[in-house]
Amino acid sequence: MCGICGIYLHDNSSTIDGELLKSMADIIRHRGPDDEGFHFDRNLALGMRRLSIIDLARGKQPIYNEDETIVTVFNGEVYNYLELREQLQKRGHTFTTASDTEVIVHLYEDMGEECVHQLRGMFAFAVWDKRHRRLFIARDRLGIKPLYYHTVIGKQLVFGSEIKSILRHPKVKASLDLDALNNFLSLKYVPAPQTMFEGIKSLPPGHTLSCDSHGINIRQYWDLSFTNNDHPRQRxxxxxxxxxxxxxxxxxxxxxxxxxxxxxxxxxxxxxxxxxxxxxxxxxxxxxxxxxxxxxxxxxxxxxxxxxxxxxxxxxxxxxxxxxxxFVDMAEKVIWHLDQPIADQxxxxxxxxxxxxxxxxxxxxxxxxxxxxxAGYARYSGERLSPLFRLIPKSIKSLAQMVNNRTTGLRRQRIALNALCQVDEAQRFATWFPLFNHDSKQALLTPDLQNKFNGIAGNQAFAQQLARTDATEPLNRMLYVDTKLWxxxxxxxxxxxxxxxxxxxxxxxxxxxxxxxxxxxxxxxxxxxxxxxxxxxxxxxxxxxxxxxxxRKKKGFPIPIYKWMENEARPLIYDTLSPAAINKRGLFNYVYVEKLIKEFESGTTEHYHHLWGLISLELWHRCFLDSQ
Known part of the structure; x- marks a missing residue:
């Protein structure tokens, strides 16, 4: 396990500042406190921080092939590396370490970019092919390991395991992506390839990125299929x-x-x-x-x-x-490590x-x-019931929805009823994930952002994934979306x-x-x-x-956050959601934020979700935007 970073310049005649790359690696030292390593080749530089897990003494990175024309930095684990190593040795490859990382350079020698299909594990790695002066980056199928990148005015590619590493580059400025904010306010998180930072992207799971003097190419190498069920039905x-x-x-x-x-x-x-x-x-x-x-x-x-x-x-x-x-003492530190706000207690x-x-x-x-x-979440049971619910006359559903939306408390039940009322599949799926619903989000935003964010955010991300899946059964379609986003x-x-x-x-x-x-x-x-x-x-x-x-009933992390926010954590609310803090950002209507706080103080416990989402966002601003 490591943290990796790198820079590629499209201009082959340029060189890269070694101190800059070291700075990018140093800020993710927590990912790999045991060692560091770098590779420079004119317009290409790779860096890494290592957490030693396999072959502690010799598994240093970067790792090279026999003639040093292929080099890699690697974050993650290849679990089938012993089997792959044996196959590669039979094909004549020579190994100098016992680490799992070394199988990647030899697989790439033999198979090029198709090598990813042989890997069983979690990974985000970069391979520099000196022969063709091409950079190849890959992320594992499910997205267990992260990889972010930024293109600097079409002249260079900067990448890393964490966004904070990319932000060390002097040409990368930390600024809020408003479309990502829209998604966050609806979904509690930002779906890839977006990040909360304008111009910084997340390489989606199951994708590769290749970069050379001709430009950047991103392609999908794996997807989850629900039609590969040709095995006979069993007991x-x-x-x-x-x-x-x-x-x-x-x-x-x-x-x-x-x-x-x-x-x-x-x-x-x-x-x-x-x-x-x-x-x-x-x-x-x-x-x-x-x-x-x-x-x-x-x-x-x-x-x-x-x-x-x-x-x-x-x-x-x-x-x-x-x-x-x-909880109070660690809140800001945790946001710094996450790189992005997620409304998660x-x-x-x-x-x-x-x-x-x-x-x-x-x-x-x-x-x-x-x-x-x-299918472990309640929303899957809800999706199973939704066809029956749609048989109820529209007038009765509308009345139920109106009463439902005016009711305080019973937050989960109200979310479920709102979701079941949706006919559109993407809209229904998105409704299970509200931080703010459409009406409350509009009340929260300034007039300028109200006009910009017309509609409910999550729909587009959900609709895109639903269009890609080969699943036809409603439950499987929902599982696909969750596997790709949530x-x-x-x-x-x-x-x-x-x-x-x-x-x-x-x-x-x-x-x-x-x-x-x-x-x-x-x-x-x-x-x-x-x-x-x-x-x-x-x-x-x-x-x-x-x-x-x-x-027993699924509980998740049963954190008593609403009790804490009523008592010991209350100063955190007043600090992060003060009139000065809200007005400084220019995103939200303080009158509505104040209304949420007062209703929470008077016993509307469900507002702790809203308040924690806004607190997380303010702490993110302080960690990343104010620091610049």
Missing amino acids: EEVYAEQLEELLRESIKLRLRSDVPLGAFLSGGIDSSTIVALMSQIMDKPVKTFSVGFKQENGITDELPYASLIAQQYKTDHHEIIITARD ATVATYMVSKLASQHVKMVLTGEGGDELF LPDYLLLRADKLSMAASLEARIPILDHKLVEFAASLPPNLKLKNLTRKYLLKKSGRKLLPKIIID
Whole structure:
């Protein structure tokens, strides 16, 4: 695991300032505190920071092929590197290290840009082909590892694992992308290829970028297909066994490491299943790490469930309790590490449990992806019900919607009803993700932005993804959209940036692309059976986990943020959302912001979502725009 960065000049006669590249690498030192490395070749420069996981002594980067005409810097892990290495050696390639990175240069020698199809893992890497003076960049299929880039007036390409690295370049100015702001206010996050920074793009998952004197070319090399289901229909028990075997294999591959490792354990079905299988595979206790939250009446969260699994499998278990003070103190630091605001209250918890784990191990397995592959969210049940809801006469639905929108409290129920009322598929999907709905967003914005942001943001991103999928069944279409948007641009962004902030590698076995493709090939009723979500994953886990873990209601991170914002975190509201702060940005109508604050103070607890989104945005401005 590393952080990478680089600069390519379209003018072959120009050279690159070595101090600039070092500065770009230094600011992401947290991604790789163990080592640094650089490569310069006139108009091309590559840099990296290394977190040593495999071949600690010899796996330094950049890594070269035999005649040093191919060089790479690499962030991530290639889990099938031993198998690839054996094949490459049989074809005559000579290896000088035992690292997974070295297979990339030799694969590229043999296959060029098609080498990405051979890689099983998480990655964002850059290859410099000196023979053709071409830069080749690739990002893994699901978007576990990030990669950002910026073109400087068509004269150069600047890229990095984190946006803050790109911002070190003197020709790159930090400025707000208003279209991205529009998306953020609707969706809670910014969908790729946009970022919150004008002119800085995120390379989408499953894409490559090549750059030479002729220009830049971006192409997609992988997509999730729901039509590759030519296997014969099996009994449920057979599918469950296949799922367990694929997950077991994925975990075994991700246990390849030369450093101590462990797992995050929330007490949910995904992380609990991973810990159970790790315990069966490993010959020593799994080190597990959990987070809880301190409230006035004690601790009410997921820790008892995590402890139950830890006791059952005799793990070496560690817990951390987060207070409101931690939440306030860490809020701005977390936004800096994320590069972009996401309206997510779990960010501080993710960062602090990563810090805890980094005191004991250098790598953890985590449970992201189970909900998006196997239909774990309530919105999937809602999508199953939407055809029935559309049979209700329009007049009755309109009345229900009107009453619904004037009701305070019951936020999730109101979101569900609004979503079910939508006929348009993209609109319906987007309605499940509101930070601000259309009316509240219009009230929030200044008149100029009201005119610019006409319509609800998320629709376009959702419509684009729906147009690309080969899925025909409504559930699979929704799973595709979540796999392309919510998963990489919200969940995986959080997982990567906040584990790397603690110099900790996070590996995600559920998102092995072979397992992802298997899940896509399953009949929809094995993911959502009647209204039972994650049906097959639960069936597979019943012989591993207690019934209470399998059958309990999904909670996520049960953070008591609204209580904290009523009390210890209230000064954060007054600081970040003061009249001076709001007016300085020139984006929002302070009268409406003040209304949200007053209603929150009078008991409208749902406004903590709105307020935290606005607080995150203001902290982002302070971290990145004010600093320039």
